Amino acid sequence: MNLPIRHRGNLHEIAALVDDRPAEHIFQIDRRVFVDPQVYEAEIRHIFEATWVFVGLESQIPKPHDFLTTHIGRHPVLLSRDQDNKISCLLNTCRHRGTLVCPFKSGNRKLHVCRYHAWSYDSAGRNVAIPERATGQYPDGFDHENHDLIHVARLGSYRGFIFASLSADVPALDDFLGEAKAFLDLVIDQSPTGQLEVVPGEISYTFDANWKLQFENGLDYYHFGATHASYVDILKKRASLATSEAGFSKEAASEGEGQGSFSFDHGHAVNWSIKQTTLYGRPLASDPQLLQAARSRVGPDRVKWMLRQRNLTIFPNLQVIDISSAQLRTWRPLAANKTEMVSHCLAPVGEPAAARALRIRNYEDFFNPTGLASSDDNVMYEFCQSGYEAEQAGYTQGYLRGAAGAGIGTGRHAKELGVSPAESAFGAVSFGGETNFYAGYREWRRLIERAAAKAI
Amino acid sequence: MTELEQAAAFLFREARHLDMHEWDAWVAMYRKDAVYWLPAWRDEYQTTTDPQTEVSMIFHNTRLGLEERIARIESRKSITALPLPRTLHQIGNVELRAASPAQIETEATFAVHVYDPRTAKEHTRFGRYQHVISREQETWLIAKKKIILVNDKVPAVLDFYSI
Numbered sequence: 001m002n003l004p005i006r007h008r009g010n011l012h013e014i015a016a017l018v019d020d021r022p023a024e025h026i027f028q029i030d031r032r033v034f035v036d037p038q039v040y041e042a043e044i045r046h047i048f049e050a051t052w053v054f055v056g057l058e059s060q061i062p063k064p065h066d067f068l069t070t071h072i073g074r075h076p077v078l079l080s081r082d083q084d085n086k087i088s089c090l091l092n093t094c095r096h097r098g099t100l101v102c103p104f105k106s107g108n109r110k111l112h113v114c115r116y117h118a119w120s121y122d123s124a125g126r127n128v129a130i131p132e133r134a135t136g137q138y139p140d141g142f143d144h145e146n147h148d149l150i151h152v153a154r155l156g157s158y159r160g161f162i163f164a165s166l167s168a169d170v171p172a173l174d175d176f177l178g179e180a181k182a183f184l185d186l187v188i189d190q191s192p193t194g195q196l197e198v199v200p201g202e203i204s205y206t207f208d209a210n211w212k213l214q215f216e217n218g219l220d221y222y223h224f225g226a227t228h229a230s231y232v233d234i235l236k237k238r239a240s241l242a243t244s245e246a247g248f249s250k251e252a253a254s255e256g257e258g259q260g261s262f263s264f265d266h267g268h269a270v271n272w273s274i275k276q277t278t279l280y281g282r283p284l285a286s287d288p289q290l291l292q293a294a295r296s297r298v299g300p301d302r303v304k305w306m307l308r309q310r311n312l313t314i315f316p317n318l319q320v321i322d323i324s325s326a327q328l329r330t331w332r333p334l335a336a337n338k339t340e341m342v343s344h345c346l347a348p349v350g351e352p353a354a355a356r357a358l359r360i361r362n363y364e365d366f367f368n369p370t371g372l373a374s375s376d377d378n379v380m381y382e383f384c385q386s387g388y389e390a391e392q393a394g395y396t397q398g399y400l401r402g403a404a405g406a407g408i409g410t411g412r413h414a415k416e417l418g419v420s421p422a423e424s425a426f427g428a429v430s431f432g433g434e435t436n437f438y439a440g441y442r443e444w445r446r447l448i449e450r451a452a453a454k455a456i
Numbered sequence: 457m458t459e460l461e462q463a464a465a466f467l468f469r470e471a472r473h474l475d476m477h478e479w480d481a482w483v484a485m486y487r488k489d490a491v492y493w494l495p496a497w498r499d500e501y502q503t504t505t506d507p508q509t510e511v512s513m514i515f516h517n518t519r520l521g522l523e524e525r526i527a528r529i530e531s532r533k534s535i536t537a538l539p540l541p542r543t544l545h546q547i548g549n550v551e552l553r554a555a556s557p558a559q560i561e562t563e564a565t566f567a568v569h570v571y572d573p574r575t576a577k578e579h580t581r582f583g584r585y586q587h588v589i590s591r592e593q594e595t596w597l598i599a600k601k602k603i604i605l606v607n608d609k610v611p612a613v614l615d616f617y618s619i
Contacts, residue, residue, distance in 0.1 A: 105499055201496030201504040201511025205610040208577075230533035234524050340609075345511050357508045361515070369610040370494065370513040372528060378612040379535045382575075 011452035014042050018445040019395075020438065025403045027438055028395040034210040034388045040336040046451035047316050047444060048073035050167040052176045054318035054330055055079055055089060058160040059197045059349070060106070065123045068106040070342075071332050072166055077152065078102045078112070079162065082124035087157070089164040090125040090149040101149065105202075112149075125149035159188050160195060171266070179419040180268035183312045186305055186417075187322050189298050190284055191348030198328060198344035199360060205369040206340050209381035210388075211333040214341065215440055217377050218311050218319040218329075219271050221259050222401060222432025227380055231366075231373045235279035246358050247281025247324075249307045257429050260410050261402075261436035262421035267315025267443030269436040272308050275429060280324035280362065282307060283347075283355040290355060301416045315440045320346065325363035337385050343368055402433030463562045464550040466589065466596055471545035471566075474617050479526045483519060487590060491600040492516040494619065497608050513605065513614070525616050536613045543617055544569045547585070559590045559599065566603075570618045581619050582606050 017030035017039070033039055055070050056079050067080040069092055076092040078101065094101050094114040101112050101121060111128065113120045120129035127147035130136075154165040156173030158181060163173055170176060177184070188196055207214075217223065225232065251257075251274055261271040285291055285307055295303045312320045321327040326346040331339050345363040347356060366373045402425045410424035425433040457465070466485075473482035486492070494514040495503035504510035507517075516522060529537035546567045554561040567582040588600040603619050 107499075199509070199511050200498050202498075203496055203511065203513060203610075204608070205612065207612045208575075227535065230528040230531045233531060233533065234528060237524075353508070360507070360509075360511055364512055364515055368513065369613045370615070372525070375536050375613040375615070376534055382612060383535065386575075 010038060011042060011046070011448055011455060014039055015445050015448040015452060018441045020442060020445065025400075027399045027403065027435075027441075029399065029441065030395065031388045031391055031393075034212060034385065035336055037336050040210075040333060042448055042451070043444075044073045044333060047447045048333070049075065050165070050169075050451065051316065051443075051447060052154070052156070052163040052165045052170055052173060053316060054161060054314060055164045056162050057196060057198060057328075058087065058157060058162060059195060061087065063108065065108050065110045066106075067102065067104075067109060067112075067123070069102055069104065072152065072164060073332075075166060076100055077164065078125075078149070079164075080112075080123045080125065082122070083110075086124065087155070087162065088123075088125050089152045089155045089162070090121075091152065092149075094119055095127065095147050095149065096130075119147070121149050125151065159184065176266050177314065178265045178268070179262075179421060180264045180270070180312065180314060182417050182419050183262075183270045183310060184314075184320065186302065186310065187312075187320055187326060187346065188348075189302065190294060190306055192293060192297070192350045193348075195349040196346055197349050199347050199356075199363075201345070203343045203368045203370075204341065205343075205378070206334070206338060207378045207381050208338055209385035210336055211331050211339040213381035213384055214319075214329075214331050214339060214377075215313060215316075216398075216437050217381070218313050218321065219261065219269055219436045219440075220432065220434070221271050221273060221311075222434065223377075223380075224432075225430075227376050228373045231376070232279065234372060239279060247283060247286035247355075248278060249282060249285035251276055251304075251307075255304075258426055259429050259431045259433070260413060260424065260426035261433055262410070262414065262419065263423040263436050263439035265422055265439075267440040268313060269315075269439045270310055270312045271433070271436050272305075272310045273429060274308055281358065282324060283351065283359040283362070286358050287352055287355045290352060305417060313440060315443050321367075323362075324366060325359045327363060327367045329367075339381075399434050399437060402427065402431065402435040459555055459560065460550065460552045463552055463560055463587075463589070464547075464564075467547050467550060467562065467564055467585065467587065470598075471547055475543050475545055477540070477617075479530070483522050483526060485596075485598055486519045486522060486601075487592075487597045487599050488519050489517070490519050490522075490598050491602075492522055492616075493601070494603045494605060503604060513608070514616075522616060529615065529617075536615065539573050541618065542571045542573060544571075553586075557591065559588060560596075562587045562589065566619070568618055577611075579611050580607075581614065583619070 017033045019028045061081045064083050069078050078090045078092040081087050096119045099114050099116040101114050111120050118131045122128050125148050152164045153168040156163050259273040263269040310322045317330050319329050328344045328346040331341050369375050410426040425435050496511045496513050498504050507515045528534050547564050549565040551563045553563050564585045569580050571578045583606040584604040586602040589596050590599040
């Protein structure tokens with residue numbers, strides 16, 4: 001009986017590693033959060049396997065019997081569309097002996113047959129065959145048991161973004177996403193049909209560092225000039241040679257430059273910037289007809305925001321980066337010091353060929369371990385992970401930019417988008433506030449505390 | 457030397473330039489309008505086939521893309537090259553797939569051993585090279601290089617020197 005009590009003690013201790021005292025402008029994260037295997041275990045169990053996580057786009061499985069496989073925390077799952085177009089998210093483990101039922105990344109199958117003893121399931125997860133059942137000398141109770149694949153506790157979708165939860169104790173998806181939806185909309189509504197698709201060609205990579213380095217980096221505008229100095233040099237040189245002019249857009253002079261962020265409930269946040277001179281073009285701005293159609297569809301204010309850099313984090317496992325291209329990236333923690341990333345080029349359905357080609361080139365240019373910018377981030381995470389081993393150095397000072405000025409001057413921006421964020425920040429283009437990390441860490445702490453309260 | 461031997465020697469020279477960080481000599485082996493293409497994988501079996509509608513890991517349709525990559529790691533501003541990993545290219549199974557007075561096409565396998573002197577971690581990238589080499593008077597220049605990377609789950613960073 002000692003073990004659960006020790007576990008509860010650990011969870012309270014783990015939750016306290018996020019030291020959040022807003023009234024004192026104190027926000028600090030103990031280094032253990034990044035390096036301790038016990039913290040990793042707690043995160044997997046009580047965050048990734050206990051709240052809504054993004055699992056895929058509806059458009060990735062467009063036809064009946066299409067499927068893809070992914071993970072929710074440690075759990076392998078099968079996302080499958082059945083005959084009636086209903087999408088199920090099923091634990092990808094045979095009811096008979098636990099074997100991975102579907103070993104493929106994606107495809108189209110009416111039947112998923114386990115390769116071990118050929119128990120078979122349809123595209124809705126219903127068991128349709130237990131071979132040699134009659135001669136199996138099964139006990140009476142066997143016939144009364146359900147043999148279907150297990151559905152995850154909750155499944156929901158927002159405009160094609162599918163989320164699943166292994167715990168039923170979560171808010172409705174609509175409430176979970178809350179006003180962060182406005183920033184998904186800014187990507188989705190770039191499509192004339194209101195649908196997004198991933199461009200074929202998935203890229204997956206790992207880094208030897210904690211997943212929260214990626215979480216933070218996606219909201220960190222401050223690092224750009226230093227970490228990506230070599231990429232900025234390339235962009236400047238291209239601009240001077242005018243080798244790439246497609247898609248460059250201008251803000252109205254009256255807009256005023258700046259860099260800001262909004263934080264929402266349940267851990268979501270977005271950072272954004274308004275710059276008079278951009279160093280890269282965008283597919284939407286590369287085609288005057290496309291741009292005009294978007295303006296008439298959603299209005300000039302929202303198109304203005306579509307053309308601004310926006311890095312959206314949907315806690316705990318999704319970032320949608322909309323810059324020179326759009327990236328859909330998810331992560332899966334493999335250990336305290338190892339993370340697996342999956343990245344897709346995200347695109348509006350119905351995009352003209354030239355804009356699509358520009359989107360793909362820009363995506364390859366910036367993102368992924370083969371790109372000229374994300375590769376620097378990945379290596380930087382590994383440098384951080386190494387540095388975090390210096391336990392005696394105590395707390396880092398990495399959460400304080402913007403701590404004194406939260407909420408300044410963003411009312412106009414929020415109003416344009418019709419959102420009222422839980423917190424907002426705004427400053428000069430060089431601001432790079434760090435307070436937009438807080439929402440995620442507060443949700444992180446809430447979920448660990450919730451688990452601590454439940455532990456027996 | 458036979459044509460096959462000449463082709464193999466050309467591929468070995470390209471590999472040596474990369475391993476020895478002789479970037480100028482390496483990039484000089486490419487035509488200005490060279491295509492350098494590392495497709496992504498569409499699924500377990502097939503790579504992407506059309507760079508205009510599908511994602512590649514790297515796609516450059518001029519030499520400038522390679523020159524930018526060289527400038528980036530030479531700038532001492534990219535952490536991916538601080539320090540630069542040591543590499544060792546091994547090329548095998550060189551075949552001449554086509555030969556005409558204007559160009560030759562080769563296919564070969566590669567294994568690149570990558571060692572990070574900072575962490576002492578090492579990994580190997582392996583796959584196939586498909587070269588289209590144009591004969592320009594006395595010199596040969598790469599018109600197109602397609603690289604099929606077999607193990608495409610990349611540890612943190614992958615650049616032109618590690619494939």
